[in-house]
Amino acid sequence: MTQVDSSPVETSTGAGTRQEGGCAEGRGKVGVVLLNLGGPERIQDVGPFLYNLFADPEIIRLPTPALQKPLAWLISTLRSGKSREAYRSIGGGSPLRRITEQQARELQSVLRQRGLEATTYVAMRYWHPFTESAVSDMKADGIHEVVVLPLYPHFSISTSGSSFRELQRLRQSDPDFAHLPIRCIRSYYDHPGYVNAMAGLIERQVAACPDPASAHVFFSAHGVPKSYVEEAGDPYQQEIEACAALIMDRLAERLGHRNPFTLAYQSRVGPVEWLKPYTDEALHELGEQGVKDLVVVPISFVSEHIETLEEIDIEYREIATESGITNFRRVPALDIDPTFISGLADLVQQSMAGPEVNLDQAAALSTTVKLYPQDKWAWGWNNSSEVWNGRLAMVGFSAFLLELLSGRGPLHAIGLL
């Protein structure tokens, strides 16, 4: 009889070794999947990264799906020059993979110190390590249940939503993954760990101002088209606004005084209206009002990336200086801030104490907004996701067409068109 003594699966996984950790809290091994965008690490990766971004129907949806890839190729080819320049100005690539892996290591340490046999996995949406790698690693490690934790505190269709849907696609095509219990954390903009960590970082910059009580706190969130919120039901704006208010309350408790603050949205808007006020316009206004000490808070991402290191630190700083703001202090992103990491661990444990929350539930949108006919674009999993697709198709495609025709808009502003 012919034997193959060591099967591919056995020999390639090292599962035997990893299994020895056993099960804590009377349940199986937990895989915690950290979702993020991903970013090109080498200049030659910028083009392929942009291609992946524009090939995502959650970013641009075409009525004819066959055109999606050629268009993604066209845009990424045309625009990679300008985008490469931006990445060159921050050292030749995005630090997002490195920072996200550090966050994953720190979170895993905290969870294990708390007695949970958890392993963390990084799943990027548009660059390596992709979501597929996280799924194949979890299978190789013999994970028994999954917690999905977006590194986006605020839910948006185009960030957490797109990643949830990517994971759902992989689950549908992979029975081994599909049978694992799953708990998705939708957002955590109001969680004490996150809010405290943000307040702590801001406090240090405010305290360093000549007159801390009058320092102006300036939240700059990544913008989205207004139609995402008003027509597709994206809760992003509501969560950002509530979050800024909570952070300001917490900051006042820590400082003993209330500082003035502004919330604005990054990325300029051409013919398509994005959430307002826009960061550049708000900076001009504050300068005109005589604000000198500005504490700038990147609120919508938790890691340093091109939008903080290039857009805020270089572009917006220049605008602020021109507007007469003489003391421009940028609050660092959370990265591996211990209060933040500990808050993420709380979220994982709270999620595990509750019922399963599947990817459909995590990506669900409010039904109190306008609806469009969906049949042309429907490709989704179930009724609710078809609604989602239909809305997204309408707002994404019309915004894109307008921008393409007018030659102005958010994609131009961030150097992608």
Next chain:
Amino acid sequence: MTQVDSSPVETSTGAGTRQEGGCAEGRGKVGVVLLNLGGPERIQDVGPFLYNLFADPEIIRLPTPALQKPLAWLISTLRSGKSREAYRSIGGGSPLRRITEQQARELQSVLRQRGLEATTYVAMRYWHPFTESAVSDMKADGIHEVVVLPLYPHFSISTSGSSFRELQRLRQSDPDFAHLPIRCIRSYYDHPGYVNAMAGLIERQVAACPDPASAHVFFSAHGVPKSYVEEAGDPYQQEIEACAALIMDRLAERLGHRNPFTLAYQSRVGPVEWLKPYTDEALHELGEQGVKDLVVVPISFVSEHIETLEEIDIEYREIATESGITNFRRVPALDIDPTFISGLADLVQQSMAGPEVNLDQAAALSTTVKLYPQDKWAWGWNNSSEVWNGRLAMVGFSAFLLELLSGRGPLHAIGLL
């Protein structure tokens, strides 16, 4: 005065946190760079991976460098279909990134248990995470000195050699990296840790045979063109042969008897002669000689990959079965075998106890072989590397042309042409 309080470098690295580990053994923080090939993890990555492989002048060198990329594009486009099929048969992608990261984690643990403040980094040659990521991570972590450890126990121009040269290119263009002291481990085919680990894995399979004393041990090494060895001075064959003999000695000590053994080289050869005997022909011969119990040892790689999981486990097993070998037992790759990992830690410590060994020294070739005129292909760092380039250009390009014209050869055999 305008201030940017948190500079990009400070906020993006988390260096402050990582620095706290301090310096063990009175020296700085050590970065251990593990070199490997890399492999596509998703079916859609197979084409781009092949492109990177063929764009490497250490794999195919063209007299006109401008043709390198178009040719790489052509071959990768034409051949990705067949290669994708092979990856599909082993689960849709290569497990090499996952296994290499496990090896890195285990090695780091052992080194830290021994009191060394070492951090391990994975640097792949043809796929993510690329060598650039390892270098940028080391800089972010504030590493003070570097040890380079190929996950190829035997030196070859096309494996360790190509990776050493890639690292050298990065060092030349990056002063921060260039100033770090570096110690390169060239090969370790005769190191007791590696030899013992191999003998241990083989022993288990031999002992499981009906008559252990008569089981035939079959080493299958990855082949290279004969001209690499005889004309370019690649020490690969000599190191493989010495290694097999050492492992057989160690195995005899453990078992108390000497088993018969064969050494052969994977990948069929057309017009260009590769190292002999070829694995498929050797299997036929052993079958004809009446061998029934075969213990197959993948000797040249230390991790499961397409050449073990697909080529040996599927293709060669079929040939063996057809040839009358009824008991085909494949020895697993070392992966995270504790004896192997401990041996790697010994190698790192021995290297650190010795003088610096730079990348030129690690990639040096013997000068006792034929030389070709090099001026046309010279692009290297110094005299010795120009010799290297010239030799490689001749053997690589002539082999490739022959195969392209004849339609038969090693690249066809492994599904790449």
